[in-house]
Amino acid sequence: MEYGVVFDAGSSHTSMFIYKWNGEKFNQTGLVVQDGPKCNIAGGAISAYVNNASGAGASLKECLDFATRQIPAEKLSQTPVYLGATAGMRLLEKENKSASDAVMESVRKMLSQYHFQFAQPQSQSRILTGTQEGAYSWITSNYLSGTFHVHPPSDAVVPDLIVSSVGALDLGGASAQISFIPNNTQELPEEFVFNMNLYGEKYSLYTYSFLCFGINEAATRLQAVLLQDQNFTRTVRNPCAPRGSVVNVSHADIFTSPCVTGPDSVFAFGHKIHPPSDNMQDTEYSFVGESNASACDALVKSSLFNFSSPCNFSHCSFNGIFQPPVFGDYYAFSSFFYLMEFLNLTSSNLISYSHFTNASSKLCSMDWDQVQHMKSDVTNNLVWYCFQSVYINILLVEGYQFDPSTSWNSIHFVETVSGIDVGWTLGFMIKESSEASVMIPEEPMNTVLFVLLVILFVAFIIIAFLFAVKGRRHYRIQRHYSPISSYGSV
Secondary structure, eight states: EEEEEEEEEOOOOOEEEEEEOSSBBTTTTTOOOOOOEEEEOSSGGGGTTTHHHHHHHTHHHHHHHHHHSOOGGGGGOOOOOOEEEEEHHHHHHHHHHHHHHHHHHHHHHHHSSSSSBOOOOHHEEEOHHHHHHHHHHHHHHHHHTTTOOOOOOOOOOOOTTTTOOOEEEEOOOSEEEEEEOSGGGOOGGGEEEEEEEETTTEEEEHHHHHETHHHHHHHHHHHEEEEEHHOSSSEEETTTSBBEEEEEEHHHHTTOOOHHHHHHOOOOOOOOOOOGGGGGTEEEEEEOOOEEEEEHHHHHHHHHHOOOOOSSSSBBBTTTTTTOOSSEEEEEEEEEHHHHTTTTTTTBBBBOOOHHHHHHHHHHOOOOHHHHHHHTTTTTTTTHHHHHHHHHHHIIIISSSOOTGGGGGGGGEEEEEEEEEEHHHHHHHHHHHTTTSSSSSOOOHHHHHHHHHHHHHHHHHHHHHHHHHHHHHHHHHHHHHHHHHGGGOO
């Protein structure tokens, strides 16, 4: 077995995955499986260490120690380790490149202290582009569904899944990715195409990453809009939060986000944010929930998405971004799945639109006490689940244009398939395996053939030995009885 370690350094946390595959490959690509559970790193994302760069590397230690114990000792030096940083670090790199570089150097220094194969630090630990993140998630989705016509890690695939192609819908903390093969690939503009060769086949993929449209950054943008619309009053009414809830947020927490005031800030027309002067950095605002689903829906549509932007292509999603019509089945994971799980809808990965909207409406009508009793074991971001349900509904139906009565039914909300986490890391490892050297022949020798060849080899040695013995005896006889012609005449 060959092994690989991949860190997913996301915008809200970091996780580590261990993968393994047989040295053999199928059409130059490894048949990769996840080895054990993922390791979740305590604390926030590496991008949160902007003022303490060394802490970013130190945060990886616990999971690196875990991988060292999990992988056979004799394999450690041959096991590559990778770290892919996603939207959180993409934002930090644009906002403060020197801070971003310091964080990445801290990470590389920590990775180099272990006995893993880390010969190319710059490429093995890097900030992924949104296109790469979307494409790797697509590889994972299609590998686990059997699209590549290789044996997936298990026979347990999503029921009724059309395996000709599976799209990938990823919703992280800072970005959202949509990736799929459209019905007509000839219409794809070059800047939206990702070409790849996997398992002997060529694929032309549509993929796009919406930076600042991740669920956490969307919530921060919503707070900025509410503040501006209410003239930066200290007490802010929030229709997307449960009635009776109060969330205290500092001015700096909102307006230091590059998605609010930076070059990547995205708001609908009329909602460009103009924060007050810097002397308000220590100001604290209290966001008071109102449980008003219709007002929340209208606010999100009018402020966080721009559906009126001119489209310079044959078809667009929102903000004037090209997107062909959705086609085929889809895996929706990360925050898509977490919301459905919170709404108690994940007993089936295929969730009807009416069940989703009914659960969302019920949630958004609850007061704070009811929400807390609904999920007493959930504490993180509990106040934001109404907003998330409204936001995800708009993103999928009006943004990506899944029709509630038809194409919505092609979305499968999943966290794992065949016991393997759905996300970009597995696809990344599969792609990397296609570029690594083949350790043993493409067609491995089976046990029966190997035994037969050993028997034939031993038989050959025995026969050769017998012939050698017989030849030596014949030579001695010839020397003892020389021909008559060799004696002198009588």
